[in-house]
Amino acid sequence: MRPFHASDTDAVVALWQASELTRPWNDPRKDIARKLTTQPELFLVAETDSGLRGAVMAGYDGHRGWVNYLAVDPSARGHGLGRALMAEVEQRLEALGCPKVNLQIREGNEPVMEFYRALGYARDGAVSFGKRLIADS
Template sequence: MNAPPAKPVAALAIAPIEDADIAAVVALWQGCGLTRPWNDPAADIALARKGANAAVLVGRDGGAVVATAMVGHDGHRGWVYYVATDTGHRGKGHGRTMMHAAEDWLRQAGIEKLQLMVRPDNSRVQAFYQSIGYGEQQRIILAKWLDGRELTP
C-alpha cells in the first residue's frame, strides 16, 4: 500500500517586523499563550527593535503574519523568545522554519550558541525543540524583580 501524498507546505516569507505588524504579532503571541501579565509584548517588541543585538522575525504566509521569533544576543550567547505559530497553521513546519531563521540571524552576528527557556510543565514545546536538535542543559536560574515583587513561577 502506498503512503498518501505529502501535503504541500507553504513557504514562509521571513523578514524583520514592521510597524504595521505589531498588532498582529501581539495578537498572535496572546493567542498562543506566550504573554504574561508582567510583560508588555509591545514594549518587548520596541526594545528588541531599538538596537542591533535583537530582532523580531515575522513569518508571512500569503501576506498574513502566521509565525514569529524574537532573537537577540549578549555578545556571547543568543537567546530566542516568543516563538509562535498561528494555531491554524501548525503542522506545516513554520516553527522549525522560524527557529532556523533565528539561528541564521545569530550566525550572521557571529554568535555560536543559542539558548532558550521552556517552562517545565510544557512538554509539547520541549518535544518540539528536542525534535530540531536542542538538548536540555542542567542549570539553575536565579531571578530577582528589581522593584521588590515576589518571584513569579
C-alpha cells in the same frame, strides 16, 4: 520571512495571545518597543498568503544567542513554520559569530520541549534565575 515592522504590532500581539505567551507582568507592546531599540533585525515574522502566522524574537549578547516569543498561529502549526523560523534565527545568529543558542521553556511545557528536541536542542544542566529591573505595570 522578514524583519518585524511597526505596522505588525497588533498582529504579533494577537499571535502571542493566541499562543498563550503573554503574561500579566510582561506588557507585549513594551517588549516590542524595547526590542526595536536592540538588534531589531533579529525580530522576525513569517507571512503567508493568509497573513502573519509566526514570529520570533532573538538577540546575541556577545556570548550566547537568546530566543524569545517564538510562536506559530494555532491554525498554521505542524507544517514546518516553527522549524523554519528557528532555522532563520540560527543562521542570523551564527552570522554574527554566536556560538550557542539558549532559550527558556516554561516548566511543564512538554510539547514545546519535544519541538525543540526535534530541532536538535537539548536540556542544559542549569536552573534559570531572573530579576526584574523595570516593572511593566
